[in-house]
Amino acid sequence: xxxxxxxxxxxxxxxxxxxxxxxxxxxxxxxxxxxxxxxxxxxxxxxxxxxxxxxxxxxxxxxxxxxxxxxxxxxxxxxxxxxxxxxxxxxxxxxxxxxxxxxxxxxxxxxxxxxxxxxxxxxxxxxxxxxxxxxxxxxxxxxxxxxxxxxxxxxxxxxxxxxxxxxxxxxxxx
Numbered sequence: 001x002x003x004x005x006x007x008x009x010x011x012x013x014x015x016x017x018x019x020x021x022x023x024x025x026x027x028x029x030x031x032x033x034x035x036x037x038x039x040x041x042x043x044x045x046x047x048x049x050x051x052x053x054x055x056x057x058x059x060x061x062x063x064x065x066x067x068x069x070x071x072x073x074x075x076x077x078x079x080x081x082x083x084x085x086x087x088x089x090x091x092x093x094x095x096x097x098x099x100x101x102x103x104x105x106x107x108x109x110x111x112x113x114x115x116x117x118x119x120x121x122x123x124x125x126x127x128x129x130x131x132x133x134x135x136x137x138x139x140x141x142x143x144x145x146x147x148x149x150x151x152x153x154x155x156x157x158x159x160x161x162x163x164x165x166x167x168x169x170x171x172x173x174x
Contacts (some may be wrong), residue, residue, distance in 0.1 A: 013165040020162065021119065024152075025111070081095070105129060123160050130152045
């Protein structure tokens with residue numbers, strides 16, 4: 001019996017699906033969480049690299065540090081928001097609601113994929129989200145970002161094609 005037709009829980013297609021589901025889930029979750037981060041400049045004491053002690057002169061250095069918080073939410077960088085606002089093919093009245101749901105949607109889709117909740121629906125919605133993001137990037141001529149998201153769409157499509165091998169899920173039917 002070949003590994004593709006094997007009833008085993010650990011056949012190649014099951015493992016391939018688990019790898020895709022895991023990567024896509026983590027990718028969405030981290031991308032969503034990152035929407036709540038900001039790089040801030042903080043001052044820290046200068047450390048002597050030899051002794052590991054603070055510089056006796058009291059010198060300070062500026063360090064860029066990433067911090068997280070609900071109040072730091074930003075769906076996309078301001079420079080991209082400005083470009084989207086100028087694009088006549090993007091309905092302006094939809095931009096603000098889209099920015100509002102983007103981070104939470106990524107987090108929810110990531111969690112549902114990782115847990116195996118509504119896996120097919122989660123994958124499909126993630127694919128739709130990546131298509132919408134790709135359209136926006138194409139309209140503002142960000143072709144590198146559009147290509148990057150195209151790879152995500154291919155991975156989602158591959159995961160959907162392998163979804164019948166979803167053996168480790170809380171709700172397999174969906």
